[in-house]
Amino acid sequence: MDVRQAKESRNLVLDYALGASLLGLIPITSLLxxxxLVTIILIIKMCWxxxxxxxxxxxxxxxxxIGYCFGWLGAFAMAFMAWLTLLGIGLFIPYISSFKLASALFTLTWMVGQSTNQYYASGHGKSKKRKSGHEV
Known part of the structure; x- marks a missing residue:
């Protein structure tokens, strides 16, 4: 695996995850x-x-x-858990619950990005060997 390429992909995922979490910090509830919708578009663009x-x-x-599909399911489950955790903490500490959507969108985007990164990285080594003449 190309280490530079993997690092660039992780940084790309982090950029998209931070962008998605900024959407969650917009305090206008009528824009949910x-x-x-914008988060879904960001995730599709990130995967591309x-x-x-x-x-x-x-x-x-x-x-x-199969692991890629479970990665997506796990991303939604963890995003829900992040949202639920901050909702619960917000019951005891004021203003923390205002970060629950930002936390969920960051977690969802980060996990989907990492799952996509691993999926393509797993095929990268095989396609590289095939091009150089070595069979897998």
């Missing part, structure tokens, strides 16, 4: 649907950009594909 960084590497086995 718009926040979710990560794929481009890895040159849309192919060759993932069935376990990598």
């Amino acid at each position: 649907s718009l926040k979710f 950009d990560i794929g481009r960084k890895w040159k849309f590497a192919r060759g993932q086995d069935i376990l990598a594909i």
Whole structure:
């Protein structure tokens, strides 16, 4: 695996996750649907950009594909848990619950990005060997 490429992808994921969390910090509650829509667009764009960084590497086995799907499910579960945790803490510490949406959007975007990064990285080494003439 190319270490520089992996670091660039992680930094890209961090940038998108911070952008998504900034959407959650907008204090206008009537924009919730718009926040979710923009976050979905950001996540799709992030996945596309990560794929481009890895040159849309192919060759993932069935376990990598299943792991990628579970990564997405886990991302939604962890985002919900982050939201729920800050909601619970907000019952005892004032103003903390105002960060619950930002926390959930950051967690969702970060985990989806890391899952996508690992998916493409797992196929990158195989496609590189195939191009150099070594069979996998």
